[in-house]
Amino acid sequence: MQFEDLINSMSQDTYERLVSAVETGRWPDGAKLSEEQLENSLQLVMAYQARFLDSDQHYSVGKDGRIVTKSKSELKRQFSEQSGADTIARFNLNEDER
Secondary structure (H helix, E strand, C coil), X not given: CCHHHHHHHCCHHHHHXXXXXXXXXXXCCCCECCHHHHXXXXXXXXXXXXXXXXXXXXXXXXXXXXXXXXXXXXXXXXXXXXXXXXXXXXXXXXXXXX
């Protein structure tokens, strides 16, 4: 099977499993990925993102095959638009202070 055929036949579920494997370095059964498996899985994830996912998320692969990067101010603006707030919630870690 050619690389292009593999990308075209990959399901969303397979893509998500590969993303998880690349992120954690382990297969769903807990087995560790070899260096070759990690490299190949990462290539598949990036190719699938570029082909099928129209994402503008930071460090994803765009339709043009380039990695999408954003400045700190762009990320802050995107976060505030998504959350609908200009501040981040603050939590006390010490329960005695309640």
